Amino acid sequence: MTYHTFIRKNALRNKRxxxxxxxxxxxxLFLLITLQTVLSTLLNPRETEESALRIAxxxxxxxxxxxPISYQAKLEKVPHVKAAMPMQWFGGQYIEPKNFFxxxxxxxxxxxxxxxxxxxxxxxxxxxxxxxxxxxxxxALMEKFxxxxxxxxxxxxxxxxVDLEFRIVGSYAHESNDSAFYFRHDYLEESMSDWGMVGTYxxxxxxxxxxxxxxxxxxxxxxxxxxxxxxxxxxxxxLTFVSMLGNVQLLIGSISIVVVFTMLLVAGSTxxxxxxxxxxxxxxxxxxxxxxxxxxxxxxxxxxxxxLMGSVVACGLSLALASTDVARATGGFVExxxxxxxxxxxxxxxxxxxxxxxxxxxxxxxxxxxxxxxxRRLE
Amino acid sequence: MIIPLQYNLRYLRTRWxxxxxxxxxxxxxxxxxxxxxxxxxxxxxxFVTTGDPLNLLIMRxxxxxxxxxxxxxxxxxxxxxxxxxxxxxxxxxxxxxxxLVVVNKPKLPDGGKSNLQVxxxxxxxxxxxxxxxxxxxxxxxxxxxxxxxSRLVSKRFQGFRLGDTPIFGGGTWTVVGLFDGAGTAYDSExxxxxxxxxxxxxxxxxYSTVVARATDPxxxxxxxxxxxxxxxxxxxxxxxVQYYSEQTxxxxxxxxxxxxxxxxxxxxxxFAGMNTMYGNVASRAKEIGTLRVLGYxxxxxxxxxxxxxxxxxxxxxxFGCLVSLPMNWVTTGTTNFQTFSEVVFQFAVTPRLxxxxxxxxxxxxxxxxxxxxxxxxxxxxxxxxxxx
Numbered sequence: 212m213t214y215h216t217f218i219r220k221n222a223l224r225n226k227r228x229x230x231x232x233x234x235x236x237x238x239x240l241f242l243l244i245t246l247q248t249v250l251s252t253l254l255n256p257r258e259t260e261e262s263a264l265r266i267a268x269x270x271x272x273x274x275x276x277x278x279p280i281s282y283q284a285k286l287e288k289v290p291h292v293k294a295a296m297p298m299q300w301f302g303g304q305y306i307e308p309k310n311f312f313x314x315x316x317x318x319x320x321x322x323x324x325x326x327x328x329x330x331x332x333x334x335x336x337x338x339x340x341x342x343x344x345x346x347x348x349x350x351a352l353m354e355k356f357x358x359x360x361x362x363x364x365x366x367x368x369x370x371x372x373v374d375l376e377f378r379i380v381g382s383y384a385h386e387s388n389d390s391a392f393y394f395r396h397d398y399l400e401e402s403m404s405d406w407g408m409v410g411t412y413x414x415x416x417x418x419x420x421x422x423x424x425x426x427x428x429x430x431x432x433x434x435x436x437x438x439x440x441x442x443x444x445x446x447x448x449x450l451t452f453v454s455m456l457g458n459v460q461l462l463i464g465s466i467s468i469v470v471v472f473t474m475l476l477v478a479g480s481t482x483x484x485x486x487x488x489x490x491x492x493x494x495x496x497x498x499x500x501x502x503x504x505x506x507x508x509x510x511x512x513x514x515x516x517x518x519l520m521g522s523v524v525a526c527g528l529s530l531a532l533a534s535t536d537v538a539r540a541t542g543g544f545v546e547x548x549x550x551x552x553x554x555x556x557x558x559x560x561x562x563x564x565x566x567x568x569x570x571x572x573x574x575x576x577x578x579x580x581x582x583x584x585x586x587r588r589l590e
Numbered sequence: 591m592i593i594p595l596q597y598n599l600r601y602l603r604t605r606w607x608x609x610x611x612x613x614x615x616x617x618x619x620x621x622x623x624x625x626x627x628x629x630x631x632x633x634x635x636x637f638v639t640t641g642d643p644l645n646l647l648i649m650r651x652x653x654x655x656x657x658x659x660x661x662x663x664x665x666x667x668x669x670x671x672x673x674x675x676x677x678x679x680x681x682x683x684x685x686x687x688x689x690l691v692v693v694n695k696p697k698l699p700d701g702g703k704s705n706l707q708v709x710x711x712x713x714x715x716x717x718x719x720x721x722x723x724x725x726x727x728x729x730x731x732x733x734x735x736x737x738x739x740s741r742l743v744s745k746r747f748q749g750f751r752l753g754d755t756p757i758f759g760g761g762t763w764t765v766v767g768l769f770d771g772a773g774t775a776y777d778s779e780x781x782x783x784x785x786x787x788x789x790x791x792x793x794x795x796x797y798s799t800v801v802a803r804a805t806d807p808x809x810x811x812x813x814x815x816x817x818x819x820x821x822x823x824x825x826x827x828x829x830x831v832q833y834y835s836e837q838t839x840x841x842x843x844x845x846x847x848x849x850x851x852x853x854x855x856x857x858x859x860x861f862a863g864m865n866t867m868y869g870n871v872a873s874r875a876k877e878i879g880t881l882r883v884l885g886y887x888x889x890x891x892x893x894x895x896x897x898x899x900x901x902x903x904x905x906x907x908x909f910g911c912l913v914s915l916p917m918n919w920v921t922t923g924t925t926n927f928q929t930f931s932e933v934v935f936q937f938a939v940t941p942r943l944x945x946x947x948x949x950x951x952x953x954x955x956x957x958x959x960x961x962x963x964x965x966x967x968x969x970x971x972x973x974x975x976x977x978x
Contacts, residue, residue: 228865235861242854273694273705275657275930308654369654454702455925455932462629466622466851473618473855477862480611484869 214505218512225485229517232481236521236565239474241528243467244558248529248550250463253456256449257387261328263419267448268412268429271439274300277408278438280400283318286412289428291421296321297396297409303366303375305356312352314366314392316399319345325415328385332360335381343398346377349389353382366392373402387547414442471565478521478569482514486573493577494585507578514570515563522562526555593886593894598901605870609902612866616906616951617913619855624914624939624947626848632938633841633924640774641830644676644810645718648800648817651826655837657690657707657929662796665823672816674809675802678717686712687797689784692931693758696748704923706747707931708737708758708780710787718803722776727752727767730782737782738767742921742934750780759790775834778923778934801830840926840933856954863958867899871966878966879974888967895966899959900952907951911944 222229256262268286270276286295296318303314317325323336331347339345348358358364358379365376377394400406414429416422426442433440443451453459486493496506533549550558577585602609648669649659666687675683689710697704713732716722730736739750744765749756754765763782771777788794804810814827828836871878878891886894917937926933 227868231861231865231868235858235865238854238858238861242851242858245854271694273692273930275692275705302654304652367652369652370658372650372652372660374652455704455927457922457924462626466626469618469622470855473615473858476611476615476618477858477865480608480862481865484608484865 214509214512218509218516221489221509222513222516228481228485229520232478232517233520233524235477236474236518236562237524237528239470239477240522240525240558240562241532243470243561244525244529244550244554245532245548246463246467246470247557248548248554250460251554252547253453253459254450256446258446259328261326262445264416264422265325265445266414266416266422266425266429266442267445268414268440268442269410269448271441274410276438277410278412278440280407280409282412282433282438282440285432286414286429289414289425289432291417291425293415293417294321294324296325296413296415297411298413299396299399299410300370301366301368301375301394301399302370304369305364305366308369310356312355312390312392314394316396317393319395319397321413321415322347322393325413326383329383330385331383332381335383338380339395342378342380343395343401344375344377345380346392346394347381347383348379348393349391350382350384351390352392353379355390371399371403373399375399375402471561474518474565475569478514478518478565479572481517482510482570483573485513486510486570486577490577490580490585493580494582497582497585503578507574510574510577511567511570514574515566518562518566518569519559522559525558525562529555529558591886592890593881595897598894598898601870601874602898602901608866608869609905612863612902613906613909615859615862616903616954617909619852619859619954620907620910620947620951621913622855623848623852623950624911624943625917625937626844626851627943627946628914628917628937628939629922630841630844630848631940631943632922632935633844633933634838635773635938636775636777636933636935637834637837637840639721639772640776641832641834642718642803643807643829643831644804645830646802646804646810646814646817647828647830647833648802648825649798649828651824653826655926655928656688656799656833657692657931659799660796661687661798661800661825663687665825666797666800668820668822669800669802669817672802672813674804674813674816676805678714682714684714684717684803686714686718686801687784688712688715688799688801689787689791689793690798690929691759691787691791691793692929695750695756695758697746698748701748704747705925705931706743706780707778707929708782708787709776710784711781712784715781715801718801719776721772721774722769723772724767725770727765730766732783732785735761735763735782735786736766737763737780738769739765739780740771740777740934741768742771742777743780744768746921746923746932746934759787761786761790773936775837775933778932837926837928840924840928852950856950860954860958863899863903863954864962866902867895867959867962868965870898871895871962874966875969875974878969879971882971882974891967892960892963895963896956896959899963900955903951903955903958904948907948910951911939911947915939 270278280297283295283297286292299316301314301316319339335347339347360379360381362379363376365374367374414425416425422444429442430440493506529550537548648661649656653659670683670685675685678684691708692705693708694703695706724738725741730738744750750765752765752768755762804813810829817823817825817827881891918939921934921936923932923934
């Protein structure tokens with residue numbers, strides 16, 4: 212019998228206990244994976260080739276302050292800027308507040324260049340250019356409300372004192388961000404009797420290298436004016452929203468530590484229980500000449516095997532969660548919990564570590580015991 | 591016949607290491623649950639305790655928060671003439687216009703910026719909101735560019751201590767007083783004279799909201815109806831209680847998060863508890879056999895071990911509650927995305943929350959203990975006794 216078989220047989224000897232430990236470690240580790248995935252999605256907005264080129268420009272005081280619409284022409288003249296698009300969070304409600312979704316007014320002339328990663332439905336671009344009340348809607352949102360191209364819908368103004376009627380002229384597909392609603396800024400501008408303001412501008416740089424230069428150029432151009440700007444990359448802009456939530460990192464970080472500690476306790480007490488029952492075998496192994504480190508290795512190996520099985524359960528649960536509609540359950544707060552291979556591999560590693568650490572104390576104790584003592588300690 | 595409680599207590603004491611580890615496992619689950627829920631509750635409390643059922647908040651129809659509302663001056667004048675409004679000490683109706691703005695200010699200690707809500711009030715507002723008390727310094731004087739700040743804001747933001755001179759809206763102001771909002775949403779605000787705020791932020795055209803105090807609940811309902819139906823006004827009325835309970839939406843993701851956490855952790859802890867109990871039961875086969883011989887029924891054996899498991903979980907639950915109690919004094923903040931400004935609040939570990947947590951621990955104990963207890967009771971007596 213090899214050491215491997217020995218470990219495997221021992222791990223599966225008390226099937227119920229092993230199953231319970233595996234499940235306990237599995238659920239805790241699943242929680243850990245989920246927490247870390249949510250945290251890293253919040254803190255590291257995915258940077259793509261396109262998003263690395265986009266720059267958000269807003270009023271230096273905050274998003275509730277507006278910039279004049281006249282800035283557009285000035286921004287377009289900044290070197291290396293390919294396009295400048297006004298964009299305004301409309302915050303309109305569809306029928307009632309609980310049907311929440313993101314809706315923005317955008318500059319229709321630049322919209323299609325600004326988001327090259329969106330796959331628009333046929334004819335969407337032409338119709339959006341021609342029709343003032345046109346709207347383009349993400350596929351997920353179309354499906355959620357059962358809309359189809361050609362439908363007329365009304366959004367009730369919550370921030371703006373106007374209700375706007377739209378005609379959906381097309382949809383767009385995108386792997387993660389496909390539940391927003393876009394319409395023309397000139398329509399909002401006109402409904403607000405030539406308002407002349409907009410919340411943000413989005414710039415498209417001609418290369419990623421030009422981005423820092425553009426940010427400096429824009430902010431210094433408007434410094435000491437009535438409307439100072441704050442420009443930042445798309446990912447930095449998204450991070451400001453996360454920082455508004457409060458100290459998410461501290462909360463999730465400390466909970467994760469507690470979860471790891473709980474797993475250690477659970478695995479440790481199980482291993483202690485197991486080893487206590489098997490002291491006689493440990494003594495026999497020693498009596499027939501197995502050295503101390505082999506005995507130690509066998510016990511540690513068993514613990515690692517059990518917690519590794521727990522990690523596998525955890526990965527299975529995480530993959531199951533990744534395929535469910537998290538966005539709906541959380542009201543769009545978390546779009547998706549998809550851990551990805553790196554986090555899963557880390558989870559497997561943590562699982563093995565937990566097994567080893569938890570078994571270390573009882574294993575050292577058992578392997579260090581003299582044969583006599585071990586034999587006598589039996590009940 | 592029921593097996594005496596002493597039996598379980600003594601066992602748990604003899605096997606104290608095992609008891610401790612299992613209880614701590616349950617305790618940590620309870621602690622995480624209590625702390626996350628205390629966060630959500632603290633946030634809710636900031637909103638819920640803010641409203642007064644007699645105060646009517648009059649806003650532009652369809653807005654989600656007072657921040658987005660606007661009410662013109664002539665409409666305010668009309669509201670002042672309506673019936674059912676309480677009269678103040680000066681014989682005037684208690685109706686106060688309010689102007690709300692958000693300023694972006696550096697926070698303590700790291701200087702990261704956050705949005706702070708500034709409320710322009712009328713001195714009448716103090717009659718509308720008796721919870722707010724000045725605890726240091728004095729009330730502002732209209733016309734002198736003075737503000738009062740909540741004590742929590744002065745601790746959380748730079749430049750809002752007594753005597754500081756914060757700059758916003760172009761002007762320099764002086765903090766002349768600190769107030770305590772008694773855990774309400776006002777604890778996240780800075781107050782000053784509404785007319786000065788209107789000038790600084792170029793809001794001369796109107797106010798954000800108008801707050802009116804009704805004489806009694808019946809008058810409040812009647813007044814709300816009158817305002818709703820008045821074609822000159824075209825405004826929406828909510829009682830403050832209604833308005834602030836709508837704002838508790840902010841804590842929804844947190845509650846969801848807390849429930850998810852607690853559920854998953856509890857499943858893990860239940861498996862661990864089951865393991866301990868199976869172990870406890872297995873090592874006591876002989877004792878169980880003896881109890882049966884003495885005439886205890888299988889049912890009383892089940893009861894005995896479920897009880898032991900519940901006891902373990904309860905010890906854990908009490909430990910968890912005790913560990914989370916100090917959080918009560920921790921102040922934190924988040925953003926209310928309906929007003930885009932920071933809400934400062936304290937964790938609220940309430941007796942109710944702790945009761946729920948202990949109930950939760952009992953459920954974990956029962957779930958973890960039931961199967962091992964049943965397996966103990968179903969073992970034939972001979973088997974039990976013949977076991978080494």
